[in-house]
Amino acid sequence: AKRGRNRYVVYTDELDSALAHRRGVELALREALRTGEGLACHYQPLVRAADGKVVGVEALARWTHPRLGSVPPVQFIAVAEETGLIGTLGEWILREACTRLAPFEGVFVAVNVSAVQLRDDRFADMVFDALAACGMPARRLELEITETAIVNADAATVRLLKRLRRAGVRISLDDFGTGYSSLTLLKDLDVDKVKIDRSFVQMAPTADDSAAIVRAVSNLGAALGLRVVAEGVETEQQRVFLREAGCDELQGYLFSEAVTEDRIESVLGGFAAA
Ligand code: C2E
Ligand code: CA
Ligand code: CA
Ligand code: CA
Numbered sequence: 001a002k003r004g005r006n007r008y009v010v011y012t013d014e015l016d017s018a019l020a021h022r023r024g025v026e027l028a029l030r031e032a033l034r035t036g037e038g039l040a041c042h043y044q045p046l047v048r049a050a051d052g053k054v055v056g057v058e059a060l061a062r063w064t065h066p067r068l069g070s071v072p073p074v075q076f077i078a079v080a081e082e083t084g085l086i087g088t089l090g091e092w093i094l095r096e097a098c099t100r101l102a103p104f105e106g107v108f109v110a111v112n113v114s115a116v117q118l119r120d121d122r123f124a125d126m127v128f129d130a131l132a133a134c135g136m137p138a139r140r141l142e143l144e145i146t147e148t149a150i151v152n153a154d155a156a157t158v159r160l161l162k163r164l165r166r167a168g169v170r171i172s173l174d175d176f177g178t179g180y181s182s183l184t185l186l187k188d189l190d191v192d193k194v195k196i197d198r199s200f201v202q203m204a205p206t207a208d209d210s211a212a213i214v215r216a217v218s219n220l221g222a223a224l225g226l227r228v229v230a231e232g233v234e235t236e237q238q239r240v241f242l243r244e245a246g247c248d249e250l251q252g253y254l255f256s257e258a259v260t261e262d263r264i265e266s267v268l269g270g271f272a273a274a
Contacts, residue, residue, distance in 0.1 A: 047250050054107065057268075059094075121156065137168065142171070147178060172194070176195055195230075195251075196231065205237045222246060230252075238252075
């Protein structure tokens with residue numbers, strides 16, 4: 001009994017310190033959002049599978065804190081979602097990315113959007129404001145929404161996405177293959193793009209089931225008029241497989257990791273800022 005009790009004490013101590021850590025992260029993030037200090041937006045190119053030409057970039061949030069160090073996005077995004085800070089963070093990223101990429105005509109900008117942001121009915125207007133403020137046409141913006149978020153979308157979210165779509169904003173289903181969405185849903189929502197989750201992409205050249213999934217998604221995309229992207233491409237073998245499987249665009253360390261804003265020009269190569 002005594003040992004059990006000790007275990008229990010240890011357990012709550014660990015829980016307390018985990019909660020304290022979380023609270024610490026929350027406060028630090030709140031401060032970063034207030035001052036803008038330590039927050040950055042990095043950009044990873046997406047290339048056309050056919051010829052390797054850069055066609056767009058994905059904005060990825062980065063945060064470095066003086067004491068916490070560099071905090072992984074999955075960690076601070078989760079805290080932001082739980083605390084409601086994701087609205088402010090998401091708006092900051094969107095404005096930052098659109099402002100930075102606006103001069104590069106012909107390049108699209110993909111921005112990740114959390115399911116929590118889609119529950120705010122002011123979201124669409126915020127997006128239109130951001131586009132207007134930097135003079136970027138709506139068709140150059142892609143909102144990446146995870147398949148899981150879409151599967152669980154309520155009627156209000158579906159209306160919101162349709163409103164964005166009608167204005168020309170493109171919708172891309174992120175982490176596709178992990179969320180069990182249906183064909184009907186893809187058609188109903190009129191999405192433009194699916195991004196095959198990197199777990200399938202990385203296994204595809206060697207594992208038959210992953211290869212079958214990639215080929216099936218790619219055929220599905222062609223049949224529904226969707227563009228298909230493979231993310232997490234790391235090897236030449238994967239690139240060759242994915243191109244032959246019919247993927248339209250590729251993204252991954254093989255081409256480039258996400259780069260700081262001052263390296264955008266070098267990554268975009270042929271594109272000169274207008
Ligand atoms: P994601 O949207 O699936 O983004 C792709 C992640 O894969 C990024 O990690 C990227 O750096 C990484 N990646 C890219 N190429 C490769 C590759 O070849 N191999 C491997 N192993 N990884 C690759 P990152 O930047 O750590 O972001 C992780 C996740 O955090 C993102 O996954 C996204 O869900 C979330 N996230 C990042 N920035 C934002 C943001 O501004 N807003 C929201 N809501 N979520 C964000
Ligand atoms: Ca993404
Ligand atoms: Ca993804
Ligand atoms: Ca992923």
